[in-house]
Amino acid sequence: MKQAIENLIYYEIEQQTIRQRDYMYVKNQLYYLIGLEPSYEIMTPQQINHPSDALNQILDTLEKSGRLDGSVQARDWFDAKLMNVFALLPSMLEYQFNHLSSDHKMGWLYHYAQALNYIRMDRILKNQSYTYQSPFGHLEITINMSKPEKDPKSIANALTVKHNVYPKCLLCKENEGFSGNPSRDQHRLIKFDLAGESWYFQYSPYIYYNEHAIVLSDEHRLMHVDQTTFRNLLLLTDIFPGYFFGSNADLPIVGGSILTHDHYQGGKHHFPIEKASVIKSYTYHDLTVEMIHWPLSTIRIRGHHPEKIVQLADRFLKQWLTYNHDALNIKAYTHDERHHTMTSIARKRDEIYELDLVLRDNHTSKEHPLGIFHPHADKWHIKKENIGLIEAMGLAILPKRLMSELTEIKAYITDHKPLNKASMIHQNWIDEIKDTIDINHIDQAINEAVGQVFEQVLIDCGVFKLNNEGKDAFDTFIKAVLS
Numbered sequence: 001m002k003q004a005i006e007n008l009i010y011y012e013i014e015q016q017t018i019r020q021r022d023y024m025y026v027k028n029q030l031y032y033l034i035g036l037e038p039s040y041e042i043m044t045p046q047q048i049n050h051p052s053d054a055l056n057q058i059l060d061t062l063e064k065s066g067r068l069d070g071s072v073q074a075r076d077w078f079d080a081k082l083m084n085v086f087a088l089l090p091s092m093l094e095y096q097f098n099h100l101s102s103d104h105k106m107g108w109l110y111h112y113a114q115a116l117n118y119i120r121m122d123r124i125l126k127n128q129s130y131t132y133q134s135p136f137g138h139l140e141i142t143i144n145m146s147k148p149e150k151d152p153k154s155i156a157n158a159l160t161v162k163h164n165v166y167p168k169c170l171l172c173k174e175n176e177g178f179s180g181n182p183s184r185d186q187h188r189l190i191k192f193d194l195a196g197e198s199w200y201f202q203y204s205p206y207i208y209y210n211e212h213a214i215v216l217s218d219e220h221r222l223m224h225v226d227q228t229t230f231r232n233l234l235l236l237t238d239i240f241p242g243y244f245f246g247s248n249a250d251l252p253i254v255g256g257s258i259l260t261h262d263h264y265q266g267g268k269h270h271f272p273i274e275k276a277s278v279i280k281s282y283t284y285h286d287l288t289v290e291m292i293h294w295p296l297s298t299i300r301i302r303g304h305h306p307e308k309i310v311q312l313a314d315r316f317l318k319q320w321l322t323y324n325h326d327a328l329n330i331k332a333y334t335h336d337e338r339h340h341t342m343t344s345i346a347r348k349r350d351e352i353y354e355l356d357l358v359l360r361d362n363h364t365s366k367e368h369p370l371g372i373f374h375p376h377a378d379k380w381h382i383k384k385e386n387i388g389l390i391e392a393m394g395l396a397i398l399p400k401r402l403m404s405e406l407t408e409i410k411a412y413i414t415d416h417k418p419l420n421k422a423s424m425i426h427q428n429w430i431d432e433i434k435d436t437i438d439i440n441h442i443d444q445a446i447n448e449a450v451g452q453v454f455e456q457v458l459i460d461c462g463v464f465k466l467n468n469e470g471k472d473a474f475d476t477f478i479k480a481v482l483s
């Protein structure tokens, strides 16, 4: 245990989270938290690759002694306390961040969150990722192994926790340093000004793509999509150069996971949607408007002046909110219930601002009770959740369970091994694909088959399908806004 503590301290010195001068202070604090008697014993530190290499040893020992109850939740709760010993106070962190050059500050902060184990890189590196070549260009598929599995003990513990009293939600600024559940002791925010309002920047602890960031409003208030959204997203691309920013839609089943707190996601990653080709281009004053070749109906506005883009995007939004097309099943309202909204994404490419508007329709039918333009039931065995911002841009985040189910499916196809109960949800799909699978390249073949399902999921979500009728209607819609 003492060796693990020594290794951890030297790892943090190496990562420049702390300095050699801080050694005694940090050691005394860690010993106290763990319940060890400090001594003059001298140890030679050993190299570790992630904080978890040392933390796991410490946590295992504490579990054996009965101090931790054996749940993942208890482990995460305790190691956050240990790592917080290494962390700067928020004001000091902001001071350092603000005094770095714009070329270095984001990389520094990203690295800092990893070194403090707020981003648990050891878990994220277990994710399985590959690309799938679709008619829309390559799509990205990730099977997410990094979110800790909910073990029965953590689930039982969760039942006794009071919900959303303080902090009101998982995004609220009050999570900074929050010591409850989930434990956010070493979580730090960077406060900044967004169009005269206080906002906060943080990295997502789950990192679905490079430098996956979240910005959140100071106030705990509902997500909303209007011209302020478009303006904020474009402004953010200037505040955090090299990052894209996107907003989830503001209706419940469209796919954003947290609607109760106004926020956007961003990061340093080029998503498949960016590389989509252009079906048709239009000119509006000095702006370029494009209908892009993408399964979800997307309008791209490009230009040098953000405010002009905002004004045009707002016209598209207003038109979309009341747009109906009976033959295509597009419906804006049922009585008072609104069905239409947008997922929007901003980026800056070679000094030109771009705003993507992804049209979303939430209405349901007897045939598709969970949404006509949401993933249909025949694909739920791969992905049941609705499609939010990240997936709308072409990156599938698939559940961990799929990993073992796909292994089962491969054994079923190659060795006729019967499926276990969990994998039976894939039976129809397997029957459909098994004759086309090349069993000499089974891994690649199954990856491609999964990619194809994701492609079909995205097609389900498109309101104007890319057939002649859909494209004509989409074209008419765009022209009506531009006229």
Ligand SMILES: [Zn+2]
Pocket: 168, 169, 170, 171, 172, 173, 219, 220, 221, 260, 261
């Ligand atoms: Zn909140």
